Amino acid sequence: MQLYEKLLAIAEKQCVYVYEKAMSRRNKGLYADQIIWINKNINTHQEKACILSEELGHYFTSSGNILDQSSLTNRKQEYRARTWGYEQLIPLHKFIEAWQQGMEGRHAIADYFEVTEDFLQQTVEHYQRKYGLYVTYQNHLIYFEPLNIIKL
Missing domain, CATH: 1.10.10.2910 (Arc Repressor Mutant, subunit A)
Structure with a gap:
């Protein structure tokens, strides 16, 4: 679906x-x-x-x-x-899920989430306003600019 x-x-x-x-x-x-x-x-x-x-x-x-x-x-x-x-x-765990699936680049990530690239960008900006440059979530560092995930 x-x-x-x-x-x-x-x-x-x-x-x-x-x-x-x-x-x-x-x-x-x-x-x-x-x-x-x-x-x-x-x-x-x-x-x-x-x-x-x-x-x-x-x-x-x-x-x-x-x-x-x-x-x-x-x-x-x-x-x-x-x-x-x-x-x-796009809850935070979805960024980790996309990273685990090998998604790279905003176009591929937006396709994976079934959203537009603009919506993805607005979501990243929202999380950056909320958390700063990065957030620690489920043993991962999610960097918002540039968008990147690091497993802790």
């Missing part, structure tokens, strides 16, 4: 309905009242999975109308939803 289908199953279990709908290029996804809309003009399952993860993040972490991003409170909720998606799709 592909990542996008796994996320659809999570949504279904939460009674969140997901629809693919033609939307403007600017809008890739939207969440409101237990309904998620994904722009059906997005071509890849990887990008749809990344967008769906953020919209599920809104379901799990946000409240109210946060479309006005000039509000600090709304920007915080947007960030919280994105970080939910980052940590759900």
Whole structure:
């Protein structure tokens, strides 16, 4: 089962309905009242999975109308939803798993995770903000810049 289908199953279990709908290029996804809309003009399952993860993040972490991003409170909720998606799709143990499978280079790693390279980069940046240049996890050092794993 592909990542996008796994996320659809999570949504279904939460009674969140997901629809693919033609939307403007600017809008890739939207969440409101237990309904998620994904722009059906997005071509890849990887990008749809990344967008769906953020919209599920809104379901799990946000409240109210946060479309006005000039509000600090709304920007915080947007960030919280994105970080939910980052940590759900690429938890730290997945970096170790990819390294153990011999994945090298961001393109190969993104393919392995079934996400876009941009999402992978944003996830790495999130973990770097959270932990610094590296973190010790399950007897491994995970370096975020450059992305590297060392077994302890």
